[in-house]
Amino acid sequence: MDFYVNGQYSAFEELMHYYHWSFYAYYFLVLIVFVNCIKAIVSFRAIKKCKASNISLSYMDLIVSILAGIGLIYGMIFQGVLSDISSKHSKIWGDKMIVLCIVAFVLFIIQWIFILKNKNN
Numbered sequence: 001m002d003f004y005v006n007g008q009y010s011a012f013e014e015l016m017h018y019y020h021w022s023f024y025a026y027y028f029l030v031l032i033v034f035v036n037c038i039k040a041i042v043s044f045r046a047i048k049k050c051k052a053s054n055i056s057l058s059y060m061d062l063i064v065s066i067l068a069g070i071g072l073i074y075g076m077i078f079q080g081v082l083s084d085i086s087s088k089h090s091k092i093w094g095d096k097m098i099v100l101c102i103v104a105f106v107l108f109i110i111q112w113i114f115i116l117k118n119k120n121n
Contacts, residue, residue, distance in 0.1 A: 001038045001089070004119065012085065012086065016086070016089045019089070019093065021045060022075045023093065023096070024054055025071075026071070026072060026075050026097065027100070029068040029069075029071045029072055029100075030065060030068070030072070030100050030103055030107075032065070032066045033068050033069070033104045033107045033108055033111070034107055035109040036061040036062075036064060036107075036111050037065075037110050037111040039061060039108070039112075040061065040111045040114035040115050041114050044112070044114045044116055044118050047118055053091070059115070061111070061115070062081050062111065062112060064117060065104075065107075065108050065111060066108075068104065069104055069105070070103055072097075072100060072101050073101070075097055075100075075101075076097055076098075076101060079093060079094045079097050083093045084096070088118070
């Protein structure tokens with residue numbers, strides 16, 4: 001990989017070459033919200049079928065999803081810093097970050113709805 005800009009070494013370009021390894025943490029945060037959402041849906045279906053659910057469901061799952069969302073928000077803040085430094089890299093990673101945040105938010109809303117339905121049953 002060529003880490004030179006205008007004939008000079010660029011530490012930033014080298015850093016951004018390996019940024020995808022750091023970005024996996026954001027994928028993992030969305031995965032946490034997804035697992036909590038699936039737990040809420042499975043528990044709701046089990047309760048609706050009058051079966052005992054083996055999945056423990058509580059507001060703690062919501063809190064964990066909120067903490068994962070906060071991690072994603074901090075990732076968006078970093079994307080703002082990245083946009084000040086490099087518009088090229090900000091465009092690449094910023095778009096991915098926006099998609100991850102939207103997906104996580106939708107999953108959180110679904111999780112919240114099913115947990116409230118479970119508590120009402």
